[in-house]
Amino acid sequence: MLDDVISILMNPFFIKAFIGIFISALVAGNIGPILTTRGISFLTAEVAHAVLGGAALGIFIRSFILSNVDPLIIALLFGILSGLIAAYLGEGGRGRFEAAIGMSLALSMAIAVLFLAIIPSEDIPLVWGYLLGDILFLSLNDIILLSTSTILILIISLLFNREFLYIAFDEDGAKAMGLNTRLYHYISVFISSLGIVVLTKALGSIIIYAILIVPPMMASMLTNSYTRIRVLSFLSVLIYGIIGLYISFLVNVAPSGLIALLLVSTYIIIRLRRG
């Protein structure tokens, strides 16, 4: 029994996946609370879909234009760009925002479908990898790129912690007092989009909502301190991530699905028990 556990833990796939989970937990712990407290959680779906389109575009570029381009970089840039465009279009007001999100979601998927038809058929699974995530198959390059993005997210969210708090608490007031709320809004959208791309690569676009939104919602039932919400979100993604990963090695199921299932069912149980 113990030997089995150790052999799973020492498995190189598991070790790389563990790094992926750790990165995901750091990202989710920082980005999730920003998205939920600012009421911009729809960015999640928007950027996650853009990543699919971006990945297909990236593979197209690698196959036909520049053979040394990493499709992940194209997916990353595409995701960030779509997040920033959504934020820009959203400045006109709530209704315009939702219409804009709907359109750019459709546009991203249309781009994905278009390039899926053009790219070499053996590369198609690479795009679908973004649906369920590549946590077990992260390359060294992927890990370097994801870690660098994560460090950038951590630095920015620590540096502008106070500013993000201000615009989440009272955007009108902050603006009236002279804070450049627009700038910090865009910075928060930028790191959120970057984080969503990282999570899409690692765990897939399908479960990203569960990873980003459920932990801060669970945490906010226990505490309303911003710092504690972030720490608890980090811990819950980390712990559930490791459990999900471990079970996936035993029963051969995609880990991201298990992690989402565990997170959402815990949330439902807590809600039911609280009435």
Add this chain to the structure above:
Amino acid sequence: MDRDIIIRGLNIVLDGYRVLEDVSIDIRGNELTVILGPNGAGKTTLIKAILGLVKPSSGSIKVFGYDPFKEGEKIRKLIGYLPQLEKYSYEIAIPSIEVVLMGLMASRRFPRIPSKDDVRKALECLGRAGVRDIAYKPFNELSGGQRQRVLLARALVKEPRYIILDEPFTGVDVRGQREIIECLIDLKDDIGILMILHDIAPIAEHIDNLILLNRRVIAWGPPIEVLTPENLKRAYGTEIPIIIQENICYPLLGDRHA
């Protein structure tokens, strides 16, 4: 310093809808001015225009001689602003003192790290607003009256010449309202106050100037002159009963059920 805010022929169109039409008023400093009017009268839009948060479609606004939309930074140092209580997020716990420090930090340059002196100043302003004892309590756990006074401290910490309050009594019980009014009356000697109200009763005796607004300025001046049955009918589109007591006018604007 006679006339701090001068508005001439102000029109504001938002999303194709004319929110304010040909508004011309003067607001003096060191007075308590109230903007009164029905829902959708453009009251919040008017103060947002004064603060430079909304762009005028035509007409002019001068606040302390500056154009708020073009020279917003200068005005923001001079005016403290308290948005409506419902505009804040209560999902996150922020200690009251951190809310007050926001008043100093928001206009500073990055990195915004409060000094010991900033903290001392913030505590002093909480004291002036009478809520020094709740400095380290989370804002979202306070009563409406306490929240409003913490926000008042946040406005005071910048040492403004003017304070603008949007519906400061909404969601505040009678005792809380009294506490806010006491604070404001103490401040009035040094600082001009402009507030939006939908019912003036709590503070009627202290109002120097009243602006009756319904997209247009119906009337403005001392309350006793403005609050005539005709003006009120023009503003609200229906007869509003008025009680006059010791030369103070109380229009009965609350929900009236037979």
